[in-house]
Amino acid sequence: MEVRVQVEPFDFGVEAAAFAEGHTKMGAVVTFTGIVRDVADGLDRMEIEHYPGMTEKALEAQAHAAVGRFKLGDVLVIHRHGTMRPGEMIMMVATAAPHRTDAFQGAEFLMDYLKSRAPFWKKEYTADGAEWVAAKDEDEDALSRW
Amino acid sequence: MEVLYFAWVRERIGLPRETVETQAATVADLVEELKAREERYNAAFTDLSALRVALDQELADFDARLEGVREVAFFPPMTGG
Numbered sequence: 001m002e003v004r005v006q007v008e009p010f011d012f013g014v015e016a017a018a019f020a021e022g023h024t025k026m027g028a029v030v031t032f033t034g035i036v037r038d039v040a041d042g043l044d045r046m047e048i049e050h051y052p053g054m055t056e057k058a059l060e061a062q063a064h065a066a067v068g069r070f071k072l073g074d075v076l077v078i079h080r081h082g083t084m085r086p087g088e089m090i091m092m093v094a095t096a097a098p099h100r101t102d103a104f105q106g107a108e109f110l111m112d113y114l115k116s117r118a119p120f121w122k123k124e125y126t127a128d129g130a131e132w133v134a135a136k137d138e139d140e141d142a143l144s145r146w
Numbered sequence: 147m148e149v150l151y152f153a154w155v156r157e158r159i160g161l162p163r164e165t166v167e168t169q170a171a172t173v174a175d176l177v178e179e180l181k182a183r184e185e186r187y188n189a190a191f192t193d194l195s196a197l198r199v200a201l202d203q204e205l206a207d208f209d210a211r212l213e214g215v216r217e218v219a220f221f222p223p224m225t226g227g
Contacts (some may be wrong), residue, residue, distance in 0.1 A: 022220045034227050037187055044186055047155055049152060049156075049217060051150070051200070051203070051221070053203055054200055054203035054204075054219070057204075064224050079226065090227070091226075091227060111227055114226045114227050115224075115225070115226055115227040116223065116224055116225075116226070117205070117226075118224060118226040118227075119152070119155035119200070119219075119221065119224050119225065119226075120151060120224055120225060120226035120227075121221065121222065121224065122225045123153070131183055132153055132154050132222065132225075133224075134225075135222070135223030135224065140223075
């Protein structure tokens with residue numbers, strides 16, 4: 001299990017390949033990658049602020065919970081902070097499990113928790129100015145299914 | 147105790163953290179003390195339903211007690227992922 005919070009970009013292919021390697025008892029690996037999405041009026045950049053210390057604790061707790069609940073053999077979470085442009089990768093999760101259902105569900109569970117329970121805040125910069133991204137009700141509602 | 151502010155809470159108050167001497171029993175009491183200080187605090191804490199609080203880096207409620215707590219953080223709902 002590994003959790004990384006970093007400013008630097010990461011190489012999704014390298015990370016996914018390294019994660020998948022050597023798991024002889026894991027028949028399934030699922031990965032998810034979040035990418036900075038352009039907005040209607042043109043996004044110049046996104047800045048992500050976080051709460052050093054709490055962020056790592058929250059992500060590790062969520063990864064542990066996912067491992068216990070879905071019988072995962074391994075979990076990787078990478079989440080960036082700082083300044084990112086449209087098209088850049090913000091974060092990724094990878095889950096490994098003996099069977100695919102657990103790997104898929106573990107990744108979804110992690111993403112749902114990470115969206116609204118890990119202390120990150122996004123601010124979008126467009127030609128019109130800067131605005132904090134508001135949390136969505138649907139993200140909060142998504143937690144109720146777990 | 148150390149009080150930390152993030153995102154627009156930090157921007158409205160104008161600083162990321164400060165040391166606060168307080169006898170407040172609960173988070174809500176601390177918020178009232180801060181609001182009474184200056185308008186910028188009042189502006190940040192107008193609508194508590196739009197805010198979240200963490201005590202020693204764990205999410206908590208506004209009625210949680212502050213006894214033994216070293217670090218309080220106020221921030222808007224999180225937008226990770």
